[in-house]
Amino acid sequence: MIERALKMKSVIDIMCIKDKDLKSYTISSDEWINLEKVFKFLEPFYEATNILSGQSYSSICFVLPLLKHLLTHLNIDFEDEFMKTCSVKIQEKLKKYEFRLSNSCSLFAAILDPRLNFTYLKTILDEETYKKIVNEFQNKFAEYHRKYSTVSKSTEITKASSSLLQSIYKKRKFNEHEELEKYSQLPQEDSEIDPIYWWKTHETIYPCLSNLAFDILCVPATSVPSEQIFSKAGDIITKRRNKLSDNSIKSVMCLNSMYKYFG
Numbered sequence: 001m002i003e004r005a006l007k008m009k010s011v012i013d014i015m016c017i018k019d020k021d022l023k024s025y026t027i028s029s030d031e032w033i034n035l036e037k038v039f040k041f042l043e044p045f046y047e048a049t050n051i052l053s054g055q056s057y058s059s060i061c062f063v064l065p066l067l068k069h070l071l072t073h074l075n076i077d078f079e080d081e082f083m084k085t086c087s088v089k090i091q092e093k094l095k096k097y098e099f100r101l102s103n104s105c106s107l108f109a110a111i112l113d114p115r116l117n118f119t120y121l122k123t124i125l126d127e128e129t130y131k132k133i134v135n136e137f138q139n140k141f142a143e144y145h146r147k148y149s150t151v152s153k154s155t156e157i158t159k160a161s162s163s164l165l166q167s168i169y170k171k172r173k174f175n176e177h178e179e180l181e182k183y184s185q186l187p188q189e190d191s192e193i194d195p196i197y198w199w200k201t202h203e204t205i206y207p208c209l210s211n212l213a214f215d216i217l218c219v220p221a222t223s224v225p226s227e228q229i230f231s232k233a234g235d236i237i238t239k240r241r242n243k244l245s246d247n248s249i250k251s252v253m254c255l256n257s258m259y260k261y262f263g
Contacts, residue, residue, distance in 0.1 A: 002039045055225035058217040061113035063106040112213040114189040114198050145208045
């Protein structure tokens with residue numbers, strides 16, 4: 001709203017001057033300056049909201065980096081008293097959610113994002129908290145390893161007849177301790193990569209870690225994607241089309257979703 005008002009500044013000023021009913025709504029030059037300041041101040045929050053509301057990529061891995069970025073943005077020493085008041089109010093509100101947002105899911109998502117890895121947590125957490133989170137992550141990984149190692153063994157038996165060349169060129173899998181250690185030693189990947197796609201291409205090397213990554217990185221950061229699904233369902237189930245079965249509704253919604261990406 002502010003962005004559009006700033007673009008139409010000259011038009012709004014002329015309207016308020018020419019129309020006597022709008023004179024009381026005239027925006028002074030000082031108010032326009034304040035609006036420009038507010039716009040620049042709120043822009044990172046608008047961008048962060050859009051990023052966390054996405055549904056075509058993993059959004060949970062952005063929670064911690066964006067939270068830290070916004071808190072840093074709020075810690076700027078504003079000279080203007082008006083902006084300082086805005087900053088304090090938003091900071092108070094955001095800090096109420098900081099503890100809730102810094103949960104195991106968002107922390108594990110940061111670890112499993114190859115663009116961040118363990119390195120990022122080292123930069124934002126104190127040593128004691130970092131060790132605690134790493135220990136929790138190792139326990140979760142051990143749980144997945146116990147679960148998926150039995151599955152992989154049975155799969156290996158069925159594939160025992162694979163050719164010699166396949167066995168030679170097959171990427172080597174790491175055992176439980178190697179898998180986690182090798183991943184922790186990897187350098188941070190480029191910011192442009194898709195973490196889900198990265199794990200898909202590395203799942204033969206990190207079979208258990210990749211399963212953990214898929215389960216966590218697919219968690220949406222906000223309720224926006226699910227709310228959009230409910231809105232879409234409202235367009236499908238109408239007064240004239242209210243006898244659709246559960247399977248029919250599911251099929252139509254799946255086709256609609258697939259059409260966006262493959263159509």
